[in-house]
Amino acid sequence: MKPFFFIDYDNTIFSHRTWAVPDSALEALSHLKELGCRVVLASGRPFRYTSLPEEFQGRFLPDCLVSSNGAIIETPEEVLWEKYFDPELQTRLLDYVVEKKYCLMSSADGKWCTSNLERFLELASPRQRKLLPESGEAFQKIYHCQMTSFFLSDTEEAIADVQAHFPELKLLYMGPELGGADIIPAENGKVIGASRILSHYGLTWEHTVAIGDSMNDIDLIRKASCGIAMGNAMKEVQEAADYVTADIDADGLARAIAHALKLAGLLA
Incomplete structure (x- = not known):
């Protein structure tokens, strides 16, 4: 089975040093879609399909969104879950x-x-x-x-x-x-959101890949079958990961994706 990717946005896809998405990151994300891998944007931001990053336009459309750290779960066709503050x-x-x-x-x-x-x-x-x-x-x-x-x-x-x-x-x-x-809220989080996505598709955590950099990613990185920390990730996140890639501004996301594809036998 092809790997199922959960990928963070800030300082994983989008660099806060350059205030931009590296071209290598967009190329790698597009390549995943071409290979038929499902890609979920798993972010703390309240992304919706009506408010995706401008850099994605015409180049990359995630298969699903896990937004606001799991409070919003959405596919292009439907909203699967919304959980608001009490x-x-x-x-x-x-x-x-x-x-x-x-x-x-x-x-x-x-x-x-x-x-x-x-x-x-x-x-x-x-x-x-x-x-x-x-x-x-x-x-x-x-x-x-x-x-x-x-x-x-x-x-x-x-x-x-x-x-x-x-x-x-x-x-x-x-x-x-x-x-x-x-x-x-304590009952929310990216792992819970990702679990809802997997249930929606009738899948398990086997063959999942999670890539991120900060504490809202650490549980997801631990839970995925292949957890990858960015080279610019917090020390605790790197220690929790199976693999640490390069810094975001040194093609870190592209290298992380290449590593996961190689493990899956999809890259020589």
Whole structure:
């Protein structure tokens, strides 16, 4: 059987150093589709088929999406699963980060919002500052929106504090390069989302490949029959992987895919 791929987006497909997708990555993803391998975009971002990355246009269409760390499961034909934050828990989380003056990020009504714009400007990189979020009334709207996840764009100390205060949540650290942490309900995650995809196709974890770089990928990398960490991945993720490929900006994804295809006997 041909391998079934689950591939992360940020710092696996999309480089946060160059703010671009390497050509080698897009070529490798297209090649997988040509070989008849199924490819799932497994991301912490809330991707939908109506909002895929611009770089994919005309070059690559994933077979399925595991978005918002498993809260959204979608094929081109149908939505298989949607799981939103409990409204009461969402309100408590938002109140807490506002009280603590942490920088929480999310999107509401198509607008990128933050709980603390001053904190955002203090911690963000020059490139991130160009994506200037709104605050105030724009952020207040998030209280009344159905949300699948949040991003705490703050320090490791802030992440640890929110995790300790909300054991019913998972805070998934993105590592020192990207920083911050995805915030999801404890019952969600990429492994659960991937399991729903496999069940949809009547498949098991045998012949699965997972490729990623950060803590929201580590369980998926451990669960897949072939777990691959990027060369730029966090140390814990590399230690959990069966294979460590090159850095994202050194054709790391293309090399990871070539390794998996070689193991499957699809590449000499």
